[in-house]
Amino acid sequence: MQRHALHVGVGLVNAQEILPALLLRKLRQPRGAQAAAHRGLGVVLNKLLDFPHWSFGQTILEIGIAQVALQRVAVQAVHQALKGFFVARLVCVARGEKVFALALGFCVVVQNVARRGGRIQQGEGPQQNSRQTVVYPFHGAILNLLSFQGNPAAVLISRNPATGVIQKEFSPWSAQELEHCLQQAGDARPGWSAAPLSERCALLRALAALLRGRKQELARLITQEMGKLIGEARDEIEKCAWGCEYYAERAPGFLADEVIPVGAGRSYVRHEALGTVLAIMPWNFPFWQVFRCAVPALAAGNGVLLKHASNVPQCALAIERIFADAGFPPGVLCALMMETRDTERLIADARVQAVSLTGSVAAGRQVAAVAGAHVKKCVLELGGSDAFVVLHDADLGAAVAQGLASRFLNAGQSCIAAKRMIVVETVADEFVAGLRAAIEQLTPGDPLDEATTLAPLARADLRAALHAQVQASIAQGALPLAGCTPLERPGDFYAPSLLDRVKPGMPAYHEELFGPVACVIRARDERDALRIANDTGFGLGASVWTRDGERGERLARELQCGMVFVNGIVHSDPRLPFGGVKNSGFGRELSYHGLREFVNIKTIWIKSI
Template sequence: MAFESVNPATGQSLKTFDAWDQNAIDGVLQQVQEASPLWAARDLSERCRLLRAAAQQLRERKEDLARLITLEMGKLLGEARAEIEKCAWVCEYYEEHAPRFLADEVIESDARRSYVALQPLGTVLAIMPWNFPFWQVFRFCAPALVAGNTAVLKHAANVPQCGLAIEQTLLEAGFPPGVFRTLLVSSSQTAKVIADPRVQGVTLTGSEAAGRKVAECAGRHLKKTVLELGGADPFIVLADADLEQAVPVAVQSRFINGGQSCIAAKRFIVMEEIADEFIARFQADLEALQPGDPLDEQTTLAPLARLDLRAGLHQQVTASIQQGAVAVAGCQPLPGTGTYYAPSILDRVQPGMPAFDEELFGPVAAIIRVANEAEAVAMANASRYGLGGSVWSQNTSRAERLALELRCGAAFVNGLVKSDPRLPFGGIKCSGYGRELSWHGMREFTNQKTLWIK
């Protein structure tokens, strides 16, 4: 098998890499295993210093790294720069807060002294997606590495250069060889890496199907897992919502990163009495989106990352229309070179349609009309996913009450659902389990060891 880096805007092959054989995989796992106790034994202040150096490296190389992201997966160049900045931020956040997050927790008991010490688990395998090829990795590795773990990365097959660039960035920041390595392995080889006794835990950001496979494999070998899977986030618009505020955020949330984001708003649940106005405003903003070369600063609509992803999205849209959804705008691939899909609106979406039941990973907004708040919450929760959600109303107390009723990992009132190093991030139901970011994420891959002394 070969890993091919392809520019989605042009279809041009950029570079290919051969998948590693088992001997190469074993060599890296052995290197990481040998580095693991040395890294864990390093003083926390030294690990923090290297994390700060990683942030500096990211900023110094921002233009080159952002361009690489855009070339490999098609993200708008401005969004790619913002992704690199966010990676630097998460490094700085954990550099600042790790000493407090990792401090012993004293607990009164019948002992003279008892406390919980947080110790690293060892080597963690990170299986990461292509849609945020740097951020998804750094939001895991910043807390995991500073906590004393080592890491191996199995990145998505279409972003091999990003995976190798992350390893090189950390090396240039001063991280010892073997503390973080990128593996060029196929999905079929990944099961052997999970099973390897030199790996103590697994974190996956990816599809629901991939999550089920990883959880099954890791479960057989009793490996700790954290899974961040798909989402079909509801965006509830109450009758008293400020549409001047809500609609631009709705468009941003749905179409950022070409609509290829787990926590993008996907199901817009709108009160019937304002639905027509909401759609008209939404469509007007869509008409301003301009597809083009994502390296061009004037482009505002990026291509999808791969042709097969575009084909799958169109199949979901077509099936939803056949089942009664109304195509308001777009709903078709754009002609010409590249993997572009027209900015799209589907109205009158109902449960049972792919646009309601499945994750639409692309620039398609599903509108669900409801009669009242109770129906809005019921529709929001009538999904097997539970990653994020938002509620829009000028009555923030009422919106907060509804947000608490949403069955998801994060609920925002009058704001864009997003990840933030300061706040825990993750989902429930088929969106996965476990948390990343904040102190909650740091503890996922630590041994929370009880000490009892008398």
């Protein structure tokens, strides 16, 4: 992997935030051209972060390192006017080593994009003075960016999104350390699977008690590492404890043998542990996402290897520690301090029998491909762009209040947030007015302060990508009614935002906006609202708001998704299966169904002779 190239990616994230606001205005471009250029910059940024086909020859999973690398460096941008265009000098700092890059090529592209209203032509960007040229394809164009030699150390960074302060650094494990952990997990699993179910359930109860005893300490860790409000973090820990207690109580029934008379002397279905499950988990709910996967898997007798998101390493270690303190045997749950590029090899390892991923659609495709190549079971919980359907007879007060809660929980960084608010035209103006007033009352600030009602985003690159989507939608006609800009303060804050009159063709209509931006799509009537709700590649959840229960249930049956809530917001509950269809993944977590995902459902047929 050519790590030095990632410095340019880091610089572009910073440049994407400052250039539209400063450079394009300096160039005195019309507002429309500025907005179109936002879109062009957003395309570049998103492709650099997510598009797998770079010219370096990495595997697709290794591309995830680019996102991790954005946490690994502190970027300081100095910009100045020079011969009619800007030059951004990017100072990248990693573990005390400084790498300087002159991002001349990118700034030439910025100027030319602005001048042509967002169009990028083939071959833009100089190639001189570059030690390696990245040839980057998109939309039929070729963009040449400068890449510079460097040797940034590979570290996992714990960074406070509210302040930008790096709290702790971790070196990824060596191959030998990873092998030791895999061996420990392999040694532990047979004994754990053979342990009486009553013992496993007793440990889950002990784990729940420990979680509640350490709730404030763990909540503070979550807030300081990924930025969510302290109250939301406490709720997350409480939910983990509830999940432990639920499976401690219900696992014996879920795993009991099922007798099925078929004419033999005796026949039944037995549920046995599948093996070791690799859990590839995200940062947005750093405890709950892990627990809702790991707890049912462990209850069934499986082992768990945790590959957590690289920006929450302290949460990963805290999870491993609390399982150990509750009495779980060493190796039953292991947190892997590893780089994304090692994930493919780990999935392929014979000591891993199954994979559970919560992540992006692109990551899901690659994990499924690798798991499929090795014939391994996987469960994928991927992106969502949930519909929040408000019908003509809805209780608008409740819809506004719950829509606000759903969309702005965790600063909008939730797969099941109300990302597309589809409102019937006859009540749309009233709904939008109420929602706008509620949004304007949100208070960004220190997430450790109980009075704060809007937290920062978890990373700077996420804020930049969100802003690009918002600005591109505005350029195509969406009406900005609140926010729609990064906040000028320390940390990765984005203003609480509202876009009205979102239409097809806009990123806000088709893409998942992962942040505090409410998007309203107006529908003619109930049938049009249903059509719009299903007009998406995602299929995770949806909610319907109506005073007519039968109407709500009828729509629920027609919505193409894995979960529908009528007069309530989509949420996870240990008692209910959680998962989606279409590009939102397959398989289920939680409930009876989640526990059965990672068991060997064995038929035993016995005829006496």
